[in-house]
Amino acid sequence: MIGRSIAAVCGLLIAVCWAERASAQTALFEVARLIPGDGGAALENAAILVETGRIARIGRKGEIALPNGAARVDLGDKTVMPALISSHVHPGFQMGLGYFAKNFTHENIVDDLNRALYFGISTVMSQGIERGDIMFEVRAEQAAGRLGGARLMLSGRGLGAPNAGPGNAIYANFAYSVTTEDEVRRAVREQAARTVDGFKIWVDDRGGRAPKLPLALSRAAIEESHKHGLRISAHIFYHDDAMELAAAGIDSFAHLVRDREMSDELIALMRKNNVYVMPNISSPERNTHASPPPWLDEPSLAGLLRDTVSADVIERLRGVFARRDPAVAERARKSYEILKRSVAKLSAAGAHIILGSDTGLEDHFFGYAEQKELELMVAAGMTPSQAIVAATNRAAAYLRLPDRGTLSPGKRADFLVLDGNPLDNIRNTRRIARMYLVGVEVDRPALKAALLRRARN
Numbered sequence: 263m264i265g266r267s268i269a270a271v272c273g274l275l276i277a278v279c280w281a282e283r284a285s286a287q288t289a290l291f292e293v294a295r296l297i298p299g300d301g302g303a304a305l306e307n308a309a310i311l312v313e314t315g316r317i318a319r320i321g322r323k324g325e326i327a328l329p330n331g332a333a334r335v336d337l338g339d340k341t342v343m344p345a346l347i348s349s350h351v352h353p354g355f356q357m358g359l360g361y362f363a364k365n366f367t368h369e370n371i372v373d374d375l376n377r378a379l380y381f382g383i384s385t386v387m388s389q390g391i392e393r394g395d396i397m398f399e400v401r402a403e404q405a406a407g408r409l410g411g412a413r414l415m416l417s418g419r420g421l422g423a424p425n426a427g428p429g430n431a432i433y434a435n436f437a438y439s440v441t442t443e444d445e446v447r448r449a450v451r452e453q454a455a456r457t458v459d460g461f462k463i464w465v466d467d468r469g470g471r472a473p474k475l476p477l478a479l480s481r482a483a484i485e486e487s488h489k490h491g492l493r494i495s496a497h498i499f500y501h502d503d504a505m506e507l508a509a510a511g512i513d514s515f516a517h518l519v520r521d522r523e524m525s526d527e528l529i530a531l532m533r534k535n536n537v538y539v540m541p542n543i544s545s546p547e548r549n550t551h552a553s554p555p556p557w558l559d560e561p562s563l564a565g566l567l568r569d570t571v572s573a574d575v576i577e578r579l580r581g582v583f584a585r586r587d588p589a590v591a592e593r594a595r596k597s598y599e600i601l602k603r604s605v606a607k608l609s610a611a612g613a614h615i616i617l618g619s620d621t622g623l624e625d626h627f628f629g630y631a632e633q634k635e636l637e638l639m640v641a642a643g644m645t646p647s648q649a650i651v652a653a654t655n656r657a658a659a660y661l662r663l664p665d666r667g668t669l670s671p672g673k674r675a676d677f678l679v680l681d682g683n684p685l686d687n688i689r690n691t692r693r694i695a696r697m698y699l700v701g702v703e704v705d706r707p708a709l710k711a712a713l714l715r716r717a718r719n
């Protein structure tokens with residue numbers, strides 16, 4: 263294959279295949295602080311006993327005796343928290359400076375999953391825009407232990423009304439374009455037969471240029487998805503649609519409402535009907551700046567980005583801000599303020615916010631988008647603890663992953679070892695000293711080397 267370096271690909275395979283095989287060894291980790299991920303208090307001077315990749319016990323240092331033959335791993339003054347789970351991604355479209363449908367290849371998708379892993383993400387849920395067999399192949403290879411990266415979950419192609427599906431022209435024909443209930447049910451059945459992990463619909467008129475998916479068709483998609491045991495997520499824009507979909511039994515909103523602040527009535531309905539929501543504020547936030555924003559130069563985030571994408575991509579990202587018309591940025595700030603207020607209201611009301619950042623839009627890089635999203639969730643009014651729960655325990659609950667999301671007995675030993683306490687400053691989730699998946703340390707230096715080799719090709 264053109265431009266494909268065998269060495270680079272092998273480097274990736276070694277780094278991450280290894281990480282996804284559960285450690286056979288019993289190990290006792292000791293660490294200054296453990297954040298469980300369920301919103302409970304951090305445990306100081308913690309000990310974690312890991313057996314065959316799972317957490318067997320958690321206690322205080324000295325409380326758990328070192329079993330015969332077990333390794334003791336002293337993590338010193340670090341903080342441990344569950345690996346992140348991201349519920350709204352679109353891998354495979356960006357390769358270097360190019361953002362095209364033709365980039366949707368096996369190796370480019372794997373690169374994105376490796377980027378996510380490097381930033382501390384164990385699991386990602388693709389929210390539709392999936393064509394052909396590639397994503398299913400990647401998922402199967404991961405399940406078989408032949409391929410690494412953040413674990414990929416799928417929503418399949420997804421569906422919308424004609425021209426009212428996924429927003430970018432390069433996504434044309436990725437999603438089903440439907441006009442009848444019969445087509446909707448057939449689409450869901452077809453994807454369910456392929457064992458997708460969820461389903462996705464787009465309910466939007468794209469600023470008036472397209473017909474919106476009628477409520478009757480949304481209802482059919484919801485009913486058919488539930489019949490097949492699938493959670494269904496809706497791309498929404500308008501408050502009125504959100505009200506109708508929440509009442510109709512949708513499982514999650516893939517975005518906030520964008521035409522106005524979310525009302526108390528809607529939020530109450532979401533709570534009553536258990537509707538989860540992915541804020542995705544990090545993408546619109548980019549438009550609010552007419553000069554390079556502070557987060558671009560935050561050392562930890564900037565460092566992770568340099569480790570995973572090429573310099574020309576970062577340069578372009580910087581240039582976009584400098585070139586933006588201040589009046590356009592001002593308008594974007596006004597819209598963004600509405601989103602922030604909705605996040606604050608949702609959080610205060612105890613709505614089910616989960617980490618989603620529409621990762622994989624152009625220059626909205628894997629891992630980077632999620633880490634930025636966490637910071638913005640806190641800036642919008644969530645506590646660091648609430649943001650962490652959204653990115654761990656609650657995301658796992660939404661995605662029905664009972665084996666991960668918290669650090670507690672029985673769960674996979676998937677955790678980040680951080681140089682700072684993210685409960686003090688959420689940006690500390692980026693200061694990743696080490697990462698473990700199923701009890702095995704991820705070889706992050708190898709991952710970085712492989713991603714940079716690929717970025718230079």
Ligand SMILES: [Zn+2]
Pocket residue numbers: 350351352389516620
């Ligand atoms: Zn999306």
